[in-house]
Amino acid sequence: MAGKIRKAYDFTQGPLFGPMVKFTLPILGALILQSLYGAVDLWVVGQYGVTADISAVATGSRMIHTITNLIIGLAVGTSVLIGQHMGAGRKDKAGDILAAGIKLFTVCAVIFTIAVPLLSPAIANALNAPAEAFSRTVSYMRICSYGAIFIVAYNLLSSLFKGMGDSSTPLMAVAIAAVLNVFGDIAFVKGLGMGASGAALATVIAQAISVIICILVIKKRGLPFDFTLANLKAKQWPNIVRTIKLGAPITLQSILVNISFLFITAIVNDLGLIQSSGMGVAEKLCLFIMMLPIAFSQSLSTMVAQNVGAAKPDRALKSMKIGMFTSFAFSLVIAYFSFFHGDLLCRIFSTDPEVIAAGWEYLKAYAVDCLITPFLFCFIGYFNGNGYTFFTMLQGIVGAFCVRIPVSMIMKNIQPVSLFRIGLATPSSTLVQVVLCLIVLIIKLRKAKASGIQGGIPGKIRH
Numbered sequence: 001m002a003g004k005i006r007k008a009y010d011f012t013q014g015p016l017f018g019p020m021v022k023f024t025l026p027i028l029g030a031l032i033l034q035s036l037y038g039a040v041d042l043w044v045v046g047q048y049g050v051t052a053d054i055s056a057v058a059t060g061s062r063m064i065h066t067i068t069n070l071i072i073g074l075a076v077g078t079s080v081l082i083g084q085h086m087g088a089g090r091k092d093k094a095g096d097i098l099a100a101g102i103k104l105f106t107v108c109a110v111i112f113t114i115a116v117p118l119l120s121p122a123i124a125n126a127l128n129a130p131a132e133a134f135s136r137t138v139s140y141m142r143i144c145s146y147g148a149i150f151i152v153a154y155n156l157l158s159s160l161f162k163g164m165g166d167s168s169t170p171l172m173a174v175a176i177a178a179v180l181n182v183f184g185d186i187a188f189v190k191g192l193g194m195g196a197s198g199a200a201l202a203t204v205i206a207q208a209i210s211v212i213i214c215i216l217v218i219k220k221r222g223l224p225f226d227f228t229l230a231n232l233k234a235k236q237w238p239n240i241v242r243t244i245k246l247g248a249p250i251t252l253q254s255i256l257v258n259i260s261f262l263f264i265t266a267i268v269n270d271l272g273l274i275q276s277s278g279m280g281v282a283e284k285l286c287l288f289i290m291m292l293p294i295a296f297s298q299s300l301s302t303m304v305a306q307n308v309g310a311a312k313p314d315r316a317l318k319s320m321k322i323g324m325f326t327s328f329a330f331s332l333v334i335a336y337f338s339f340f341h342g343d344l345l346c347r348i349f350s351t352d353p354e355v356i357a358a359g360w361e362y363l364k365a366y367a368v369d370c371l372i373t374p375f376l377f378c379f380i381g382y383f384n385g386n387g388y389t390f391f392t393m394l395q396g397i398v399g400a401f402c403v404r405i406p407v408s409m410i411m412k413n414i415q416p417v418s419l420f421r422i423g424l425a426t427p428s429s430t431l432v433q434v435v436l437c438l439i440v441l442i443i444k445l446r447k448a449k450a451s452g453i454q455g456g457i458p459g460k461i462r463h
Helices: 017-048 051-087 091-126 131-145 148-163 168-191 195-221 229-233 237-269 273-289 291-309 313-340 342-346 353-370 373-386 389-412 419-423 425-450
Strands: none
Touching (some): 017 291, 017 313, 051 091, 051 131, 051 148, 051 195, 051 273, 051 291, 051 373, 091 131, 131 195, 148 195, 237 273, 273 353, 291 313, 313 373, 353 373, 353 419, 353 425, 373 389, 373 425, 419 425
8 A cells, every 4th residue: 555645744943933833733623523522422412411411521531531642652652653764764664563553453352342341341440430320421431432442542543644744644534524523413312312321322423424534545555665465464572562662651651640630529429419520620721721732742843853863953852842932932822811711711611600610719720820831741742752751651640649639638628618729739840740751852962962972862762
């Protein structure tokens, strides 16, 4: 399978700002639309279901979001390796990386499809799902997990496109699926009265459609490198190991970081149904609020990886700086609306005044986080593109377990209990992580300069 695909960006030459924005915007759009799956679920059950459905979708989707992040972590390994090979002009190696990814991700899909349905009751119990919403939470997680194969497949295909510099195809696939998800939610939740279970079913169907669209696009346009059954039949163990070495630290970080957020979810769930639902509404909004820095992080991983492959560390470092200040400018606006007009945003997902008030209170803490995350996520994209994924894992673990969880526990015990104070655990963690990234970057830049490398740090993986 070879041929011309939608025009991809070569980030190893020419200007950076324009191509970065053009590459990042489709990634941002795809992230937003992908998150709309859960957000639309919450909105529809908030309008046509009961409060227990809101809590079920909020708690259950947090777990499904955790699984998605695990897959995205591994997918970074595939994206970075493809980007480095493309940047170095080794397109013949990209087919082997894709084959290795298919084998690795197939195993992951089987594991998730079997394990999550079996463990759903225990997970709901560990998250302190309110008694009124317990069975609905379990049902939501089980139905979504049956579609794990589609979550895995989409993220593998998305990493393939992004590694090649094509961010438009994933956006197109998710856009079509997101529209169909809206109709599915309305049909199953409002029309058939299925509540949280109907929302989960609509999400699975939409995810399957996004995968089908990506496959059809590849079949029609081909790939800019050779890929045949011979690649799949060949022993790809070395490439699988390389992918795991790059992606596993990010996956482990994602697991542990999400555990810290699940810990906070359990704390808030223990406060009652209103607080649980309010935090659920705020968390859905936070997914969108954090999309901009996440999009820049993902685009930087590709841009940096290509320049690492081309042995141009100065362009890689310049890309990070541009990404930081561009995303920060937009985040200022988002922070303002989140802090001062969060009640208007919360009304999107609920009509209950108490739930809206609780959601806004928690959302204010994320408004503070908006001012810091542009720097953290661009640091992460830069280090990932260079192959330093082990460090990104360490800084994430430090932030989660040395800052986020302890701070949230302390805030819980301050009376009267405030969702805003509990939420401050997140920006506290982000600030510490930024400081760690800055320290490590300075150290590596000094070592690179001492070794005669000018303009940036040497990539860890170039083969």
